[in-house]
Amino acid sequence: MGDAERRGRGALRRPDDGAGPARGAPVRRAAVTTGVSGVLYSGLDLTKKTNAKKVAESGAEIASGLCRGARMELNPQDGAAIRAWVGGGLLKG
Numbered sequence: 500m501g502d503a504e505r506r507g508r509g510a511l512r513r514p515d516d517g518a519g520p521a522r523g524a525p526v527r528r529a530a531v532t533t534g535v536s537g538v539l540y541s542g543l544d545l546t547k548k549t550n551a552k553k554v555a556e557s558g559a560e561i562a563s564g565l566c567r568g569a570r571m572e573l574n575p576q577d578g579a580a581i582r583a584w585v586g587g588g589l590l591k592g
Contacts, residue, residue: 537557538554538557538558541557541558541560541561551589555586555589556586556590558586559581559582559585559590562585
């Protein structure tokens, strides 16, 4: 039995970088895993030095690509909204 099962089904984890606690919002481990998987899928090499803006750009591109793959018609405002949401304020437009 893993730690999450011992703590109960709705157990929450916070990311190590402190982003969750700084904003006061608990983050599920699955959400962090999904985010990191998406960034890796985008081709960003996390073994090399990078910065938060590059990670945000990568995540925003994955989110936009998933929308395009679902045949959603995105206008420029939609694209900007996705970048603002996924980028957490690190990306403009």
